[in-house]
Amino acid sequence: MNSDETLWEGMLQGDQEMFLSLYNKYYHTLFFLGIREIKDAQLVKDTIQQLFLYLWEKRQTINVAKNVRSYLVMSFLRKLSLDWKKNARISTLQIVHSEYSEDYSPTPEEHLIDKDQQNHLYRLLMSYLCELPARQKELIILKFYEGLSYEEIVQQTGLSHRTVYNKIHEALKKLRLDIASNSQNNSTAFLSMMLGLLISYLE
């Protein structure tokens, strides 16, 4: 993977692919930072979009960033806090920038993202997700991706606590999370076969 500096330089040169790689690289960092401050995923997503569109449009006049990560994080949080105030839902909210200085560490969620998950189980679960009714899908996203608590989901959706819980539970059952992946089955089968061979050999 290209370094931040290479991607940034590519963006300044007008290389769209490099620019999109930079976006893909930092999307989750910014998203989870944002959602931690503001429980409004759409606002967070829009702010990320606008930040990157701004970067792309102004690429000819942008200063060289010393540290790409901290440049992105700082401008994002500044913009997010402005956008949030513009929405005027809470005017007192202030995002503290200094907290995320140059040695800022990634969010715990980031550790979870393994780029090499394109296995059987991944696709299977994805297809089950697709089959969920829209409402259940939405709740699963709120709970497991955006990380809202039940109480926050109740406030956002206007559904009752009971309904939210039941629908999530129901959806989780439909996702058949308890099935074993094929690869696991195969390796178990393989192991037991080897074990059998070994035992017969010892006898």
Added chain:
Amino acid sequence: MQKAKMEIADLLADESFINYCKNSSPQDTAFWENYIIQNPSQREVVELARERFTLLFTILADADREEQAERLRNKLNQKDIAPVIKMGDWAEKEPGKKTPLWLKLAGIAAVFLLLVFFSIRYFTSSNNSVKTFATSLGERKNIQLPDGSVVNLNAGSAITIDEHFGITSRDVYLKGEAFFDVKHDTNTPFIVHTPAMDVKALGTAFDVKAYENEKLTETSLIRGLIEVTLKEHDNQVLLLHPNQKIAWQQEFAEVGNNNSGKLKKKEINVQQSMPKNIKATDHGDIKEIAWKENKLIFEDDSFSNIAALLERWYGVRIEFLDEPVRNYRFTGVYEKEDLKTVLAFMQESKAFNFNITAGDTVVVTLSK
């Protein structure tokens, strides 16, 4: 928390367990670590549940990032060719406020299968140039057609267009129910085709309901002017004015010898080729298009009609064990309620029993 046997779904629905998976609360982490020690037999299921949490989270995160990247890419290329059909925006109330996470995912599984299914079924000759958009039960979608017209597709429905769309006319083939907001273009008429009627519009907003498993085909006009052709009534053509609707009821009557077991199709249509007026309810809702606003409206409707609606709305199956219940009639408006609540409210006006089974089947019986 000390249940004898916890399943993955039970664990993952638990707030404190999710916190443990995310390592976001020291108390919850301590609790679950202690739980494993106290209940060694549960260790395996707890560990598997944590793994599955990670997987689920990763899939959701990937899907969102890809969808957002697509959005950014489209914006960058706006001056180039716009995508032919934009799907998504299934949040009806605030367009643009909520964008779908499933653009990418939806193409892969169920919807893709439906697409292939309908394409092959309808256009075996040239199925590569045909586009079908379908919704499963309990799902709704907004679709933007190449000409800029917007289609709200209700649950369990599908629309198909082909490569000729927009050249001399704009032909859309509909199964199920959809609301059309048609972009004005006098030169290329917009025609919705259903088995029982064709609806031709110039620039207007209207709803067409033509579910395969229902006898009724119905078109309601909200704005503009449309021309409806009743295909099964000597192609009679009639004009619909705003706030009028036309319904075509297909009746199947049993004719002749019962023993032969043969059913002969016979249409009984009495004065039904006349437009009726659409009335708003006391609260100003229009029943025909309330589904767009996420509202369920019953107006002296029979339980069997309501059941068909609920089946699509919630993606369930409803079985009547006692026939008389089918003819119970109900009136009511429900907004954003879950199935149980709706049924419970209905119980208050007429007594019946229901039981929702694990397989998403609702069994309705007479109350004892």
